[in-house]
Amino acid sequence: MPRGGGSSLAGQTVGEALVIDFTPHLDAVVELNAEERWVRVQPGLVLDRLDRYLRARAPHLMVGPDPASGKRATLGGMLGNNATGTHSILYGNMVRHVAAAQALLDDGTPVRLEPLPPDAWAERTRRAGREGQLYRDLDALLTAHRDVIERDTPRHWRRNSGYRLEYLLGDERNVAQLLCGSEGTLAVVTELTVRLVDRPRRTALGVVHFHTRREALRAVPTILGTDPSAVEFFDGRSIRQARRSPGFGHRLTFVEGEPGGVLITEYYGATEAELTGRLDELEDTLARAGEGYAVVRVTDPAAIANVWGVRTEALGLIMNVRGDHKPVAFIEDASVPPEHLADYIDALA
Structure with a gap:
């Protein structure tokens, strides 16, 4: 093998x-x-x-x-x-x-x-x-x-x-x-x-905030309609755990309030003006759909790297919760059509 x-x-x-x-x-x-x-x-x-x-x-x-x-x-x-x-x-x-x-x-x-x-x-x-x-x-x-x-x-x-x-x-x-x-x-x-x-010349992030996990997952098809290069979910539990961590709390500058989850949405572009237009389109699309309560724009390369770094390291934070009860992953890499994602997660939860 x-x-x-x-x-x-x-x-x-x-x-x-x-x-x-x-x-x-x-x-x-x-x-x-x-x-x-x-x-x-x-x-x-x-x-x-x-x-x-x-x-x-x-x-x-x-x-x-x-x-x-x-x-x-x-x-x-x-x-x-x-x-x-x-x-x-x-x-x-x-x-x-x-x-x-x-x-x-x-x-x-x-x-x-x-x-x-x-x-x-x-x-x-x-x-x-x-x-x-x-x-x-x-x-x-x-x-x-x-x-x-x-x-x-x-x-x-x-x-x-x-x-x-x-x-x-x-x-x-x-x-x-x-x-x-x-x-x-x-x-x-x-x-x-x-x-x-x-390799993309420039990137920008729109971190879309939602009150609940279900609201975030239901918005995925709407966001995909704006042709992003990536969309990643960062759940509220991981955000709260990160805020309690001495090594991560100060890095959550891209989070506003107490969201039930955020969707980190990335766009590629050749110029800053193009990226600004893509983020404007994201906010306009969400406003028309009545989805999300805030969009935090992240355009500085170091700040973008920080967002992805926190997201990548989130699993380790969850595994470090205090006490004897630890989360256990039991479904690996599930793949679901985006329009069914919210219902799928609700059925599992």
Whole structure:
């Protein structure tokens, strides 16, 4: 079983198999092509290390998926669990960003997985050995079950369950995409090529305040209608816990009153004027919908970093509550269509 940083939330790298830890050795950048906007890396490379590398050599580019565990998550692990992150509404999952992979099949056969037009795919099916068998089996499976895959694949994109066979239905097929979300069950990746996206020139936050959690969750579709780059919920309990913490209380300058929750809403822009316009649109949209009681604007880069820092560290604050009763996470990474989010959380609570 291949293992990256071990930062996945549900223990996916714990099992009865022989665990192969890629982080001590296979952790290098192999090649960067800034002009064509891709980077080839070994699977044990940590995302934050790659980001520092790109900032030094191609500062206008970055990896799209940005999981909160970026200080520990490896690129191979991000491929294995089809990672996404705070900016998923812009960049989606890893499956949209993997261009190719070098991998070892179950018998040790090395293969290169890359986009193949129909004639190249047909050539792979004629190869001898395990690689040819792989393509023949996939060909037969896709032919026999195309209707089921097209009909029954869930339309909600943010999901990691099952193999992403729908990505192999087009004229050009890339088996590297099938590895996304496979949790190391199909092959052991030794290199992967990742497409890069533009790094935003400027960002701004609108921290939208609500009296209750339900009000905040019901407003999510309204806010998504303004095309933000990210929307993150910060609940009232975590805010109250942060205020009681000596190390965090002074950092909550972006919180007004005693909200039941806030939605941290981020926008990208090329100029300050553009960002001001985006925040104006947010406030106007919320006012028309009668949602939220305050919007705190955060435009200074250091202040923006502080907001995200407090939000990222919120789980640790909740775990440090006094007494013997501690919160226990029992649902990991649930994915719900935004219009049903409030009802879903109410039903759980």
